[in-house]
Amino acid sequence: MPDTSMLRRSIATLACALLAACAAAPSPTNVTTWRDPGFSGPPFRKVFVVGLSAQSLVDQRGFENAMVATLQSAGVVAVPGWQFVPTDRVPDEATMRAAVARSGADSALLVRMSDVQTESTLAYSAGTVAQAGPNLYVGWYAPGVVSENYQAANIFTTLFDVATARPVWTYNPVTYSPLSLSQGVPAFANDVVGRLQADGLIATR
Template sequence: MKPLRLPLLAIALVLGACNSMSITNQWRDPAWTGPPASNVVVVGISRSDTMRHIFEDTFSQQLQAAGVQAAPSYTQIPAGNGGAVQLRDLVRASGAQAVLVTRVQRVEQRVNVTPSGPMYGGFYGWYGGAWASTPNVTQYDVITLETSVWDPKSEKLIWTVTTQGIGSNDVPKATADLAQTLIPKLKTDGILR
């Protein structure tokens, strides 16, 4: 099996999206004292402009539904590494107190083989049953995302998590699932108001 190269993946595989998310690791800067942010700029790292727009719009809408002012970054910042100055300007102009960034960390292809149960009736019954019952083989992607929150004033990382989920093709639903997993955690951890 060839290893997947992250830069070659579109966010369709990236966010490509997970229908059920779970937090696998998390970290919060113990020195950061807040206050919790009520205004956020959302950044999705993707080579696909379409997937970036879908992610940023959907996550921003989920934040707004949770009472947090949010703006997608794509409206003023082009994709790629040349947008750092524009991102700084967008954060200042918007009054954002935090920048939330999500990127794909890893995509793993997994195979699940479920053998059939044992056959009874001696060797001849087992032999006939072995031919009749083949194992069930399924292949799926496990997507690992990293979501980080940065304090724009100090330019320091204040909170980060990795999440895992099973891949699907419904990016808006996957983004909503990610937001529904992370927003309550961000509020409980005192990162968002």
């Protein structure tokens, strides 16, 4: 029989990690991916999807529904976070802990969009990406010479293992313009699900 106190501690730690990830806003300019080399499976069987927009908590419902629909069409059991987490306020640790527990998911997929910001059309000088902790990265790409500016947002996607409250996979695609992102949610969802399947992280029914 599983140790319920240990499970509660893991969910509490996961809630803290999710909240910390929501607050973090690094800005990579190239596609970066990472998979925990120590994770050997089995694939996750139920995904708790949290899609956070920097613009509005209410906007997350449509994004989560699209991501869940894509996962389900691939034969993966998934639930949107909005069914368990209120969208009229920023959730605290206790709310996130209770939501993950109620969902019965064994993994949590956090998709966060950074604040819309001004970017340069010129290439950025490449840096390195190194894992610094359970949900953060350091060594983000340093900016190069500024030329013509445009509005852009970055997307940070992390899959957490509920049992250990640690990330097992991250995906940070290239910067999106807010308009192209709003129009390209289905393509982005398909991209994420395809990558999760290719890495053997999600199970199909």
